[in-house]
Amino acid sequence: GNSVTxxxxxxxxxxxxxxxxxxxxxxxxxxxLFWYVQYPGEGLQLLLKATKADDKGSNKGFEATYRKxxxxxxxxxxxVQVSDSAVYFCALIVNNNDMRFGAGTRLTVxx
Amino acid sequence: xxxxxxxxxxxxxxxxQQVTLSCSPISGHRSVSxxxxxxxxxxxxxxxYFSETQRNKGNFPGRFSGRQFSNSRSExxxxxxxLGDSALYLCASSLKGEKETQYFGPGTRLLVL
Numbered sequence: 001g002n003s004v005t006x007x008x009x010x011x012x013x014x015x016x017x018x019x020x021x022x023x024x025x026x027x028x029x030x031x032x033l034f035w036y037v038q039y040p041g042e043g044l045q046l047l048l049k050a051t052k053a054d055d056k057g058s059n060k061g062f063e064a065t066y067r068k069x070x071x072x073x074x075x076x077x078x079x080v081q082v083s084d085s086a087v088y089f090c091a092l093i094v095n096n097n098d099m100r101f102g103a104g105t106r107l108t109v110x111x
Numbered sequence: 112x113x114x115x116x117x118x119x120x121x122x123x124x125x126x127x128q129q130v131t132l133s134c135s136p137i138s139g140h141r142s143v144s145x146x147x148x149x150x151x152x153x154x155x156x157x158x159x160y161f162s163e164t165q166r167n168k169g170n171f172p173g174r175f176s177g178r179q180f181s182n183s184r185s186e187x188x189x190x191x192x193x194l195g196d197s198a199l200y201l202c203a204s205s206l207k208g209e210k211e212t213q214y215f216g217p218g219t220r221l222l223v224l
Binding site for chain 2: 049051100101
């Protein structure tokens, strides 16, 4: 079946540190891949997405590249800020079927 | 344009009771999907409604049901509540069901005692 595995948290970083949150997937067919962010007390917000192999999604300094050969979609940011503290979810869709989410990774950035 | 709204935001119920949650999609959106978020199981798809018809359903027991009205507003109902139903219930709307462009509401946090 279709599924997403992302690195377990929590992740704690100092401000301006480099961030990587790993995400790998299993899918039949050709999935679209997403990263969502959930701030405390809020719903999910789409952070970035990629719909085909080698596509790079980017937004607000975050990037992720769709790697078909390694079935991965790792999230990176060069310099995190306190305001980036949130829970990050990797997700996939195949053929517009239901969206499958990873377990989520809680990021805390300390000043 | 107003976002997806969910009411109530917080709810406390006791085991055996039933509960109804409401979701108002973005104006013009005809598809509403519901998800359950728990610490143990993460985010799981419950069901999707489009033009008042259930189009997809996740792997949840029949105690979980939903409906959609002609104005695209949706409700979900959980009967005979169990402790394990405590969760954040999220709804998401899109124009015609395109999951790639769905917008999420803030969620309803349900606590079952």
